[in-house]
Amino acid sequence: MRKVILIITSLLIGTAAYAHTAKSDSVPAPPPFVLKINKVTKWLSDQGFQIRRTFDGSRNESKAAAISWNSDYEDKKFFTIIDAGLKLSEQELLPNSSVIWTAFPKVEWHRNTIDDDAKKKNNLSGGIGTELLYNGGRHWYARPFITGSFDYKKDFVKDLKTTQIIGLLSFSGNNEGEPGAQVKSKKGALIFRYYPYTGLEQYRTISESGQKATMWANRLWFELYPLSSKDYQYIQFTFDLTYRKVFSDNLYNNGNMRWLTLGLNFYPSGKDSLGIGLDYSYGDDPTSNFVKTKLLALGIKLKI
């Protein structure tokens, strides 16, 4: 536990010092390795690829893919975590209409190396993601969007094959205080942004038993940039809480579920394509068939 506190303290002091130094210079130069990685990520992006933590149809899609170390501070065990998703170029299905409807293929890998079957995860999934947006005016409630996905998932630890269907509704406003709208400082720096989500999820086994779970998911996500300048964001804090109200479930038998993730990230270049960050997760992990989880992890974040 001391080790974790030391890491957090060092990270906070280090990031604050770096951000302060960078802020006082007019054009802070990112480290050379960051520039090289940025070049590669731009090339991949130009080819139509995206890499994120997940493509589950929610705001999580804006989170960087992560390779993390350390973690289970309850059992003082050290291990590696990989949370990564690859999305191929999205295609618009109604390009001349007054809505945007896109579809894209995707694959995801969620893995940790914990030496405990109750906490170990190794899931590979693939499927189709989709998105529907409508812009009906200046009010936030006239600017809804629905994101969703249909996936096949193989859980190698539980030897469980499932399909999952997710559909979530949210809004993208552009006036301060509205969902999705940016709260800015007087100098024009992004300080805060939030999105609420509500929607349905269904998970079903691919077997003769046909067990399934249907739930109503309600989610609040926000990001906070405490040391933001108008040109750069070095430090980001993220909050993501999902409450799943179970309608029916003979698959997981967990009852209603909660999933909380908190993130503290530092971006050396002032852009969010490459960073280092701490993640705290607590609750029923949706990337791991809702296994009870309580983790703190330090890792590298990559977003294309």
Next chain:
Amino acid sequence: MPIREEIRQKVKSEVANESNIDIDRVKDEHILTDAPLNLDKAALGMLTLTLRKYIKTYRSDRTVVVKEVRKSGLTVKALVDLVYEKLQ
């Protein structure tokens, strides 16, 4: 058909609306997804729909798709050029 400067002002105005900043602070060299604009995936989608409606006011046979507006590293100037090109 609007002239280039009118298109530039329209695009900058819509970018400013989505970014919640004053239009005077929107510069040609700003990248849509980076500071100070910080437009995310949803905001870029809404911006696409606004610009699509604008394009179709003059050229109903033309459109702009979200992939073009979400392109990595797209600047305000590049977006103005894109809309201008669609209206020719």
